[in-house]
Amino acid sequence: MAQKSVMLGLKLPTDPRWVKLVEQNISEILTDHAWCEQKAASNAISTIVRYPDLTDMVTELTAIAQEEMEHFGMVLEKIKARGFTLGHERKDDYVGQLSKFIKRGGSREGQIVDRLLFAAMIEARSCERFKMLSERIEDADLAEFYRELMISEAGHYTTFLKLARKYGGDIDVDARWQECLEFEANIIQDYGKKETMHG
Secondary structure (H helix, E strand, O other): HHHHHHHHHOOOOOHHHHHHHHOOOHHHHHHHHHHHHHHHHHHHHHHHHHHHOHHHHHHHHHHHHHHHHHHHHHHHHHHOOOOOOOOOOOOOOOHHHHHHHOOOOOHHHHHHHHHHHHHHHHHHHHHHHHHHHHHHHHOOHHHHHHHHHHHHHHHHHHHHHHHHHHHOOOOOOOHHHHHHHHHHHHHOOOOOOOOOOOO
């Protein structure tokens, strides 16, 4: 786990005890996960709406939005197969706190970079959580499911970083990414205590 976290750049790994919380309420983690996928698709779409002139980014984010909604459908099938129903959307306090990393005002390039790094950070943490579930959850079906999703999330994470570097202009994107990682490390200390994807 530590090695994977280092690869993703994460400063603080999730406490493995989080998996035990998840196992006690599979219905809750699946509903929360489904809505996380929907929100990721919505974020990609809203970025397209904001920057329609950046053709390469629009193309990449279109693919991500489509894949995130495909994942939503896959999680929904897991929910239905287990006799659960999709619950109402959950508030994601982690994402709310992380959004404070995005600077208000400033240059267009700065806004683009922060928005993309914000998305990359969520994907990186989700990837880390998926990996932990794939390795530690006792439910064999879900372990395999999260192993497959982990690979996809890692691809999204690298795409957002690549786009930030491409459209960042004179901004030192790598330095800003390190600031994002430090910011997230301070936030994540308060999480890993609920049976939600980022909780």
